[in-house]
Amino acid sequence: MKSMKLTGIRKMEMKEVPEPVLVNPNDVKIKMSVMGICGSDIHYYTQGNIGSQKVIYPFTIGHEGAGVVVETGTAVKRVRPGDLIAIEPAMPCWKCDQCLEGRHHTCRNLKFLGCPGQSEGCLSEFMVMPEESCFPLSGKLTPDHGAISEPLAIGVYAVKKASGVKGLNIGILGYGPIGMSVMLAARAEGAKSFYVTDKINPRLKIAGLEGASYTGNPLKEDVVSGILQNAPLGMDVLFECCGQQEALDQAVDILKPGGKLIVVGIPEFESWSMCVETTRRKEISIQFIRRQVDCVEEALEKMKNGTINVDIMVTHRFPFSKSKEAFDMVAGYNDGVMKAMIDF
């Protein structure tokens, strides 16, 4: 089969490799239909690592996928050949303390698709995954919905960790696919209004179309005063969704006393700094987010019943053979790209 491999910084080559085979009785072989490019894939593409997680070349990235089941192990019950499925990229051990506590996203032995040292990613024609990672797509759900269920699940989870957003003013700093997923999930939970910033104007335009009360570009204006002019008491909950130091600084200024800061963004640096003076005086609660746990089904269900509509998230599509073009476009934030999809 064909597999697109990272072979160096900003280097990608199509290789011919053997098709993966079923090993365990709960294994499912999947023919890939579509893959979404994630910001974390871009970190591996442009710098070869995320923190201590370093790519050893050649390596296949990608973890936002959907496909068709082609073969199942003897113990598989959840899916059958021919089923269209969303792939949940996390493969926990289900045995460690974290797994037993229901925190299988922080499993001590976690294998995550497209994560160096854990598992090759899904930028290949075929994949084998455990059945626990396969979620059937029913009703009007398409392969795109399947692939988007991964980032959307992070939005759903981040909103859950804010423990209640109904009727509240929500700030979202960074409106890429994750920021957008947070907004869609928070709106589905009854949040009142959204104050959104991003450095890319086409993304702000999408936020506006989605009903944001305020959108601002920090490269062009003072977004802290922009938001506080519109909401003088400050934000109840603020989601940092871009992994930038300046956004964390702005967050603390924009939040009201007693507000909640939910940090979803993945920074390229290793340590945040924090204005202790303001954070402490305002008694801000800080919650970091590590991907998501058990939110894929809910994300799929909300897209299926129309509570969440992700249609305008996908802005670009590329064939599998042009994966490199797709990665270059996303890495350069070109052409107002939000989510780019690879079609197999």
Ligand SMILES: [Zn+2]
């Ligand atoms: Zn992702």
Ligand SMILES: [Zn+2]
């Ligand atoms: Zn575990």
